[in-house]
Amino acid sequence: MEAGAGEDLPRLRSGGWLSWRAFGLIALALAGLALLWWLALLQRPAIEADLEERAIEALRNTGESWVQVRFNGRDAVITGEALAEQPRVKVLAALENLFGVRQVSDSIVMLPERRPFTFTAVRDGRTLLVSGYVPSAYALARIAEAARALPGGLSVQGVDRLVRARGAPAGDFSAVVSFALQQLIRLPAGRVTLSDDVMTIEGRSPDLATYDALAATFRDPLPQGFRVGTFAVRPPVATPYTWAAVRDADQIHLLGHVPSQEARQQVLAAVRGAIDDARVVDEMQLADGAPSADRWVKAVSYALRQLARLPKGRVLISDTSITLEGASPDYGSFDALMAARRAPPEGFTLARFLVEPPQVSPFLWAATLIGDTLKLTGVAPSEEAGRGIVEAARSVLPGITVADDTKLASGGPPADAWVNAANFALAQLAKLREGRAELSGTRITLSGE
Incomplete structure (x- = not known):
């Protein structure tokens, strides 16, 4: 029995030494892993910063600046609002192929598409109300900033109800909105509308200078390739509503107000019809307030026909009253003027007839x-x-x-x-x-x- 016990002692010692050795190796390995983990923790911010910097550069190269990226170690998380599937795919591919990125977590939101893509701003005195769609949160922030920076202390409403959506025309949408708002605030009350790539403005101008400036702006190319849909800004109201034509031989000088560009062309045509070879100086200005556009044009045509019988004279229309001045060259012209005097155009009166009859000698x-x-x-x-x-x-x-x-x-x-x-x-x-x-x-x- 003692001999058996003695024979087992070296084996037991050998087994214990091996166990302690294995234990030591395991402990050493664990310590190494702990050291590596600790070193990794120390390096993680630098790794994330490096990856983020290179990721931002990669995204900039794709032209997709709307996306945001952050890193959790070597794992990328991307967020943002995509306007189409293709940009989203482009962003994912750029980050998945970036050296050092382990995986990409896609949290991009695909905005709903809206056709037509509309945006409207309405001014009523000191209140500005906006509504419609914007292409991104970034565009929304810029539009809100532009609206609140407008002069005049306007109360801006509706910004929080603007809806982000896909379908915006190409280009910087917020820049177009800012331009549109700058035109709208020239009017005390009015509306500007964007529908896809078409801009429409309506309202009444406070004065002729503002009207002329707005008309010139909308005749020029609009920003970002937008087109003019309707320019429905009305000129200011004139009281009294006056128009005049002065003749001196073959020159006709047109002055006063005209209700529209169409009416202007009708007046010029009436001049050519009455005095074919006349040299016309057109200084008529657009204004609202004509008694009736159709009747006004007929009254102007009537006045020009009478002026054609005078080598030198003047005709004035003030609201619905007509004044005719001049010197008649002969009795044929004078008799025709007297007959026309008795038949003024509908809705108008020939209030003053100051035409001198022909000269005779002896008297x-x-x-x-x-x-x-x-x-x-x-x-x-x-x-x-x-x-x-x-x-x-x-x-x-x-x-x-x-x-x-x-x-x-x-x-x-x-x-x-x-x-x-x-x-x-x-x-x-x-x-x-x-x-x-x-x-x-x-x-x-x-x-x-």
């Missing part, structure tokens, strides 16, 4: 009494003077029939002097049974029995 007038008829012939200096003489004749010759064939003319004595002379002549003629009184200027010739 002759006669009153001839035969039986129970008094015939007045020749010329008078004015309508008022002519009417006064008819009334005077009926007064000094009661019961006599007065036949008035007097015409108006220029070139005579002053109206008051002429009327006094004519009244004196009638008073003398009334003393005769039959006779004739003549005026040449203010010189009286009397004959009869």
Whole structure:
């Protein structure tokens, strides 16, 4: 029994030594692993920073700046809002092929697509309301910043209700919105709308300078390739609504207001129709407030036809009143003007007719009494003077029939002097049974029995 126990002792010692040796190796291995793990922990921030820097560079090279990337060790996590599947695939491929990246966790959100892609801003006084779609959170932030930076202390509403979506036209959408808002705030009230790549603006301009500036802006190319849909900005309201044409030989100077560009072309066509060889100076300005666009154009055409009968003259339309001034060259023109005076266009009145009749020399007038008829012939200096003489004749010759064939003319004595002379002549003629009184200027010739 003792011999058996002695024989087992070296084996037991050998087995124990081996066990302790194995234990030592295991402990050493574990310590090495712990050291490596600790060293890895120390290096992790540097590794993540390096990977993030190279990842950002790789994304910049793809042109997809909308995506955000962060690293958990060598594992990438990408977030953002994709406008299409192709950019998302491009981003994933760029990061998966980046040296040092173990795996890529895709947290990209695919935005819903909207057609048409619309954005609207409405200004009403000090309130600006925005609505519609934006292509990204980044664009939303820029649009909000641009809206709140507008002058005038506007109350901006609706930014928090803008919807991110796919379908925006190519280019910098937020820059187009900022441009549109800058145009809108020129109007005290109005609306600007983006629909895909078309921009529309409407409202009323506070003055002609603003209207002209906006019209020029929308005639020029719009940013980011956008097109003008409708330019529906209305010019300011003019009170009174005036228009004038001044003629001096073959030149026509157009002044005052015109309700639209279409009406402007109609006025220019009316000038060419009335005075074919006229040189036109167009200084008409757009303004709202015409009594009726159609009737206004007809009234202007009527006025230009009358002006065409005067080698030098002026016609003015103020609201619905027409004034005609000038000197008629002959009786054909004057008679036509007198006829037109009695038939103004619908809705308008010829309030002032200041056309001088043709000049005559000598300035002759006669009153001839035969039986129970008094015939007045020749010329008078004015309508008022002519009417006064008819009334005077009926007064000094009661019961006599007065036949008035007097015409108006220029070139005579002053109206008051002429009327006094004519009244004196009638008073003398009334003393005769039959006779004739003549005026040449203010010189009286009397004959009869």
